[in-house]
Amino acid sequence: MSGYSTKKSQNNCVHLVPGHTSLVIILIAFLVLFAPITSYPADVTLSWEANIEPDLAGYRIYHREDGQIYDYNQPAWEGSDTVCTIYSLNDSIKYCFIARAFDAAGNESGDSTEVCFQESNNNAPTASAGPDRTVDEGTLVTLNGSNSLDPDYTVLSYNWTQKAGTEIFLSDPASVQPTFVAPSVSVTGEALIFELTVEDDGGLSDSDTVIINVSNINQAPTASAGPDQTVKERNTVTLDGSNTFDPDGTVVSYCWTQIGGTPVTLSNTEAAQVIFTAPDVTSEASLT
Known part of the structure; x- marks a missing residue:
């Protein structure tokens, strides 16, 4: 417009100098995309700082498509x-x-700083950590996120x-x-929970989460009847099975039986520790 000149300031302002008055317009690059009603239209909201021109009448927003002119x-x-919102x-x-x-x-200023916008059209991926399952302790387990899906076919990262x-x-x-x-x-088993997070580009x-239930595998206990002993006849002898070990937890029962030598009476054949009286012998003898 006649008598106006423009220049860009350091804060992206456009200054217009009509005679001794100044007209300043600032377009702030603040764009908000609202959720579209359908998959095609998008709404863009623009905002800018108020102009200080005394006889300011208003503002006009112009837009162009990429590669075209205003x-x-x-x-x-x-x-x-x-x-304003452009719909x-x-x-x-x-x-x-x-x-x-x-x-x-009716005089119009020059252009403000230009801002551009394009909707990304990116859709969120869907994580799949696989179905819950039960495995035995000590086995090699493979977690499977291969069924995670991204509708845009973009590269996924996994964590x-x-x-x-x-x-x-x-x-x-x-x-x-x-x-x-x-x-x-x-013996009661345990649940391990894992979370898979997928991200697109x-x-x-x-x-998504997956539960891996780990089951106990019952293992045989290791019996310990204690060290061999040498005792005198008529002495009280203690048999000690308390060092018997069960890798799964606790030994639940004991059973002592005599398989050799002069028969003796055991105090309690189902206890971890039992006692008996060494019998009279005519010569050194072994009891098993």
Whole structure:
């Protein structure tokens, strides 16, 4: 417009100098995409700082598609507010926007700083940590996140973390199918819980958990009847089976039987420790 000049300031302002008055318009690059009603239109909200021109009449917003030029005869919006929403834009197209101020005489400023926007169209992935299952202690277990899905077919990153249970070592928490060895558990078993988080290359993520129930495998106990002893006849002898060991927990029963030598009477054949009286012998003898 006649008599106006423009220059950009350090804070992205456009200054207009009509005579001895100043007109300043600032377009803040603050774009908000509201949830579209359908899969195609998108709404973009622009805001800017108020102009200080005394006879300011309002603002006009112009937009263009990527690769095109602005049509200053057709503003996308006009009004006196410092915020506006442009509706029903195609979310597959990149749009750029500028603002201009105009006064009561119809004079219009130059362009503000341009801001551009394009909807990403990125959809969140769906994590799948696999079905819950039961395994035996000591077995090699493979977690499986290969059924995780991203509708955009973008690259997924994987991150496995343990949320509950005896701490185990995962072969590679960032792999699709890490492995670990099921820990030893008590007869009641134990539940291990793992969480898988997947993220696409657009930064969207999803998580899923899987429960691995570890079962105890019953193992035979190791009997210990104590060391061999040498005693005198008629002495009280104690047999000691208390060092008998069961890898699964506690020994639940004992059974002592004599299989050799002069018969003796055991105090309690079902106790860990039993006693008897050494018999009279005519020469050294062994009792088994």
